[in-house]
Amino acid sequence: MEKEATEIIKQERPEASASPIFVETEKMFERLSELSREIGHRAFEFFQQRGRDFGNQLDDWFRAESEILRPTPVEITENDKMINVKAAVPGFKAEEIELSVKDKTLFMSGETKSETEKKDETTYYSEWKSNKFCRQVALPGEVKIDDVKAQLKDGILTIALKKTAEKDETKIAVKAA
Numbered sequence: 001m002e003k004e005a006t007e008i009i010k011q012e013r014p015e016a017s018a019s020p021i022f023v024e025t026e027k028m029f030e031r032l033s034e035l036s037r038e039i040g041h042r043a044f045e046f047f048q049q050r051g052r053d054f055g056n057q058l059d060d061w062f063r064a065e066s067e068i069l070r071p072t073p074v075e076i077t078e079n080d081k082m083i084n085v086k087a088a089v090p091g092f093k094a095e096e097i098e099l100s101v102k103d104k105t106l107f108m109s110g111e112t113k114s115e116t117e118k119k120d121e122t123t124y125y126s127e128w129k130s131n132k133f134c135r136q137v138a139l140p141g142e143v144k145i146d147d148v149k150a151q152l153k154d155g156i157l158t159i160a161l162k163k164t165a166e167k168d169e170t171k172i173a174v175k176a177a
Contacts, residue, residue: 039064072108072135083139083161090155091131097157101145106159109134 042064143161
């Protein structure tokens with residue numbers, strides 16, 4: 001009995017390590033904090049674009065939230081020769097959209113400007129707003145960067161990317177030693 005008591009006393013307590021649940025929870029709260037800051041910055045941009053008129057701050061916040069938390073919907077399909085990407089970008093003109101491809105990633109962005117003609121009148125209230133989107137998507141394979149076609153019709157952006165030719169399978173003969 002005395003020997004057991006001695007052994008218990010000599011046992012060291014293992015180092016306290018953070019539980020995986022707490023680590024994940026901490027990461028989640030950090031990400032929520034980051035998202036909240038992004039939304040706040042974007043909402044303030046909308047507020048400034050509106051001319052700093054008070055009374056619609058909640059609209060600015062919801063608009064920023066929608067832009068950041070609900071990205072532009074896309075659909076990616078492929079066949080033997082092509083990768084096709086469709087993105088819903090209602091309200092944008094072709095000249096307001098920028099596309100680029102790098103390292104199997106497609107980058108899409110666009111910005112509309114709310115332009116209203118100001119004749120000899122003062123605007124009392126306006127809900128015309130500019131709009132922005134930014135989206136990057138991973139492509140399922142390598143593409144020919146110099147052979148990309150994009151078309152905008154009825155608010156749907158269609159991008160056709162030709163795949164690079166994959167190397168043909170090489171057969172290797174095995175010789176007996």
